[in-house]
Amino acid sequence: MGRLSQKRGVTAVETTLLVVFEIFLVLAVGASLMFYVNKVKEDTLFQKIHHVKDLSFLVEAMHSVPGNTLFFYNESFGFKYKFSPNRLEITETGIALGSVYYWLAENLNLNFIYPEEILGPGLKNETDLVFKKAQDFEINPSDQNIDFRICPVIETSEETPVAIKSDSESLKGFLLGNEVSVSESGSPLIILKYSYVEGVEIYMPGDIKSMKLACLISNELKKEGINSAILPSDSAELKGKTAVLIESDSNLKIERQIAQGVKRYFEWKETEKD
Amino acid sequence: MEGNRKGLISFEMIYWIARVMFLIIVIVSIIFLVRMYIKGHTDTESVEMTMMINHFLYSPDSIMYYDEIAGRPMPGIIDIDKLNELTLDRAFYFGEKNTMAAAKIELYDIKNSLVKEAMYNKIYYERWIPLAGKSGAGAVAEKDFETLVVYKSGKTFNNGIMRIKVLIPKS
Numbered sequence: 001m002g003r004l005s006q007k008r009g010v011t012a013v014e015t016t017l018l019v020v021f022e023i024f025l026v027l028a029v030g031a032s033l034m035f036y037v038n039k040v041k042e043d044t045l046f047q048k049i050h051h052v053k054d055l056s057f058l059v060e061a062m063h064s065v066p067g068n069t070l071f072f073y074n075e076s077f078g079f080k081y082k083f084s085p086n087r088l089e090i091t092e093t094g095i096a097l098g099s100v101y102y103w104l105a106e107n108l109n110l111n112f113i114y115p116e117e118i119l120g121p122g123l124k125n126e127t128d129l130v131f132k133k134a135q136d137f138e139i140n141p142s143d144q145n146i147d148f149r150i151c152p153v154i155e156t157s158e159e160t161p162v163a164i165k166s167d168s169e170s171l172k173g174f175l176l177g178n179e180v181s182v183s184e185s186g187s188p189l190i191i192l193k194y195s196y197v198e199g200v201e202i203y204m205p206g207d208i209k210s211m212k213l214a215c216l217i218s219n220e221l222k223k224e225g226i227n228s229a230i231l232p233s234d235s236a237e238l239k240g241k242t243a244v245l246i247e248s249d250s251n252l253k254i255e256r257q258i259a260q261g262v263k264r265y266f267e268w269k270e271t272e273k274d
Numbered sequence: 275m276e277g278n279r280k281g282l283i284s285f286e287m288i289y290w291i292a293r294v295m296f297l298i299i300v301i302v303s304i305i306f307l308v309r310m311y312i313k314g315h316t317d318t319e320s321v322e323m324t325m326m327i328n329h330f331l332y333s334p335d336s337i338m339y340y341d342e343i344a345g346r347p348m349p350g351i352i353d354i355d356k357l358n359e360l361t362l363d364r365a366f367y368f369g370e371k372n373t374m375a376a377a378k379i380e381l382y383d384i385k386n387s388l389v390k391e392a393m394y395n396k397i398y399y400e401r402w403i404p405l406a407g408k409s410g411a412g413a414v415a416e417k418d419f420e421t422l423v424v425y426k427s428g429k430t431f432n433n434g435i436m437r438i439k440v441l442i443p444k445s
Contacts, residue, residue, distance in 0.1 A: 025297075029297065029300075029301060033301065033304050033305075036305065036308070037304075037308055040308055040312060045314060046312075046313060046314060049314065049315075049316060050316065053316060053318055057318075057321065057322070057325060060322075060325050060326075060329065061325060061328075063329060063333055063335075063365075063366075064325065064328045064329040064332050064333045065332070065333075066332055066333065066334045066338065066346070066347045066349055086367070086368055086369040103368055103369075103374050105329075105366050105367065105368055105374075106367040106368075107333070107335050107364070107365055107366070107367065
């Protein structure tokens with residue numbers, strides 16, 4: 001009798017609701033724990049910490065090498081890298097917060113080139129980071145943190161005249177002054193157009209010789225603090241030739257540096273590296 | 275009958291307290307197990323100290339002798355003129371305020387007499403040396419290294435012993 005009277009105190013509805021509530025609670029707790037575990041799995045903090053220390057130690061190790069070095073780092077995870085004096089910062093692309101940084105030892109007695117994206121075939125991988133240490137690299141002493149491109153290594157020391165199409169005569173004058181002969185049917189072809197662009201834009205068809213020419217011209221411009229972008233082009237003017245098309249505003253300094261770049265294109269032998 | 279219902283309700287409440295406590299224990303255990311495998315810090319002081327020693331010994335812009343005629347640095351040969359604070363600080367520059375590392379380099383001759391000593395990051399070396407080798411927060415990791423070298427003093431080359439002590443703070 002006592003037991004029967006206890007059961008009457010709890011209705012079927014209440015029991016069912018209780019069970020439903022318990023199931024809901026289990027699902028809620030389970031879902032939140034799964035969400036937490038998933039968040040931990042996708043977290044990139046440790047990856048960034050490992051990466052930043054790895055790169056920092058790589059730079060220090062390169063400083064220790066008694067000679068010139070060029071290193072291709074092919075473990076980049078798609079992070080953004082910012083090399084500033086004595087500090088390397090890694091941020092995830094598209095996310096402003098959560099950057100990780102570590103200290104970099106700098107050697108004030110030599111030139112060290114911090115990486116930028118490399119260009120073109122013939123080099124290891126377009127997404128590699130490339131570090132370079134050189135004792136005899138020519139660099140403007142007033143601009144220590146300048147970034148130079150690493151140009152394709154290919155023999156181009158043949159003596160052929162250059163062909164130019166330019167909006168002014170001064171480029172021809174600078175080339176002749178650098179002892180580079182000019183002819184209408186020469187190779188490579190340099191096309192210089194004046195336009196209202198910020199900096200300089202260098203278009204090239206994509207073959208390795210044009211790439212080298214564009215790279216050397218870009219590096220010469222960089223020595224004077226002029227930024228340039230190298231862009232592929234399938235223009236009919238450039239197709240099938242070793243050629244570059246340069247768009248910039250009218251500027252004698254730019255033309256002078258273009259001539260310097262062309263001169264280096266002919267002087268640079270296969271054994272040398274830029 | 276009413277007494278039984280009140281008893282039932284209070285039993286249910288006690289039962290719920292136990293359930294909630296058990297649930298909390300389960301949640302905390304899972305979180306604890308997950309966090310146990312998360313490592314956010316890597317102990318790299320040993321690697322850094324070894325790299326620093328290699329840098330002092332083998333970097334051409336540190337204390338290594340550079341042969342002008344051969345046109346190359348000579349690993350294992352120390353130029354005594356370069357063994358000074360200025361050269362060391364420029365060869366391993368961490369900024370104006372260097373709280374990353376400090377070191378002391380001592381050069382002895384083959385009879386174990388001190389020939390020359392130099393410090394890298396002298397200010398912090400003197401601050402950290404009392405904390406070297408201790409454990410716990412704020413302690414400083416140390417590494418001692420000794421090697422046989424040849425050192426150039428003037429125009430002569432002599433055998434010697436180089437002792438390097440590197441300090442890196444743990445925090």
